[in-house]
Amino acid sequence: MHKLLHDLIIKNDKKIVLLVLDGVGGLPQKPGGKTELETARTPNLDKLAKESECGMHIPIDFGITPGSAPGHLALFGYEPLHYPIGRGVVAAMGIGFPMKPRDVAARMNFATQDENGNITDRRAGRIPTEKCAELCEILKKISIPGVEVSVKPVKDYRAVVVFRGEGLSDKVTDTDTQKTGVKPLDPEATAPEGEKTARLAKEFVKQTFQLLKDLSPTNACLLRGFAELPHIPSMQDLYKLNPLALAVYPDYRGVSRLVGMNVIEGIKDLDEEMKHLTENWNNYDFFFVHHKYTDSKGEDGNFEAKVKEIEKVDAVIHKIRALNPDVLIVTGDHSTPAVMKSHSGHPVPFLMNAKNIRSDDTDSFGERACARGIWGNIRTHVLIQLALSYADKIKKFGA
């Protein structure tokens, strides 16, 4: 499909806005009740839905709960199962580390070993994040010729190490056996191109053990999930778009960079996102605008607070519409029902507004209303095709 799209895409100056309310999909608090989105007072989204084509989308597959990265990849038009993101990359993206192509990242645990070198605790007594940060500071002393090493705290005993240099590869095995009572393994290449990285990782581990040796219980480290950035074709290459990401949280700027988006750093809130959207309106033709807190409140299990976050987004819809985008999509990357306090596999409501559409009289922006919309249930990664089409960016296929 990417090949087909690439061949059919026309560049023009029409503008697409993808507004993502993270985790917007929800569930009723009681059987027969309303979801968060159905409960929220959203006059502007309701009016927009009535003037739009509506439906539900499924990011990964039926019943599969998406993580944030695959959920967003799908919204950007990438079948997430074709672009798995390795654990090291997930960890690096999770803390907003700006990985570059050919960088190799690995998840690191601070751990405890006994006098024989056997691991006794894979989590070093679950040290707090502050302690982890101190240890990462100590590891700044590590010096390996020809490679730049970054060790960053993630959470509790979890850290991430990123190697940057020439000729690196993620074809390297874990040192973490995921067992206690045994020594960590040496990192080994699983293909010739991994040999240099395996050697460097071995040296990294050696120096780390040296620096930690008197710091029991955190006198060891375990590495797993060596990963490069996935080789994802950029939105520029695929769709001839010039995309901009506006996101408060680093993870979402990270996943945006993966697909080649330009990113504005230091945005604090939705109002700033709207300001940057307006100011950059003439410089780009695709705008990803991300609102995080619908998901956060869902994860907290706070139904009412999630409702309020949806209402906050409703209150800025007029600012986006004032710019007169050629295509406006409003949706989420997955569902985060407050009653579940977690992401879920439920389909996600969307609306797509453009000039040449068949608006479907969906009279409110909600899960069950959108499920009766013109699109029914579709896969998330095809939304971009609809947007490109409605922005007259796809040529006819065949004669």
Place this chain on the structure above:
Amino acid sequence: MHKLLHDLIIKNDKKIVLLVLDGVGGLPQKPGGKTELETARTPNLDKLAKESECGMHIPIDFGITPGSAPGHLALFGYEPLHYPIGRGVVAAMGIGFPMKPRDVAARMNFATQDENGNITDRRAGRIPTEKCAELCEILKKISIPGVEVSVKPVKDYRAVVVFRGEGLSDKVTDTDTQKTGVKPLDPEATAPEGEKTARLAKEFVKQTFQLLKDLSPTNACLLRGFAELPHIPSMQDLYKLNPLALAVYPDYRGVSRLVGMNVIEGIKDLDEEMKHLTENWNNYDFFFVHHKYTDSKGEDGNFEAKVKEIEKVDAVIHKIRALNPDVLIVTGDHSTPAVMKSHSGHPVPFLMNAKNIRSDDTDSFGERACARGIWGNIRTHVLIQLALSYADKIKKFGA
């Protein structure tokens, strides 16, 4: 998808019930009329539908009429096109023959040959089943060293032969040319691993002709569709489920065994199924409950009798709900419209009841009501993913 599911599945003790009304999907008797399911008085299913997510499912593909085996495979979560079941296995399963892995089954016709050995009638004058059974008795005399041979009557001139022994394979050609006026072919191996079986089959045919030679018009046999059990991963392996099948008819116990289900033998009717369901509630976490007669009455072309069978199932719904299953699916394996007196390719209505769902106000359990349900038309084999998801048995994909 199976690989992905396998990686993401969590075992827990939540319970899923799949209640199948065989061939439940139907058609109106007259244009504009109601289907069997829409006609049936089903207060309990209607109430359940209102509290459920509803939709239609498509077992094989649009417009493709499913046989019973692929229809059920799809309900159990197996894309039926990936797991073709050979003709010999279908015949063996159809009579409830307990095939084991590496057994090889073939469909057999009793036929008529002339003095030159040319086949004159591929169906031996369509002899009745009783005659077929007598002939199968005679063939018990067949003795081939190193292999156990079973010949069983199916219906009319149709029988099935099953070879059991070491080193067998279904890589063997048909003896049946599907023409008259020519001799049957010798069975031949299509791959080295089929050589032993081809040799045994040739010996079987030789002894059969010997035993039948004076019994004109049934003085010949024709073999086709040599088949082993398909290599289907079990529901235990794939989904970490511990499944139980409750079915009156042997075919359905057969297809349940194919996917690793435990099976209770000797069940006589729906009430006994309910009794066994209740008694075994604590021992399993997936229950397949099968009601055959909706299909039988559809095949008979008896609209009213099919309606009554649906109402019989409605009358036991309270027994299932009393057990408080975490997920309850009610559906069919395919449509068997009485007006067609046969299976058909029409989508099949379903309802899915669980705690964390978006019940869709479907106010009666019927084809057109379900088609307006939250799921629209989906593929049958994804239903299990939804059930597993709603039973909290699938981890998040990606970070």
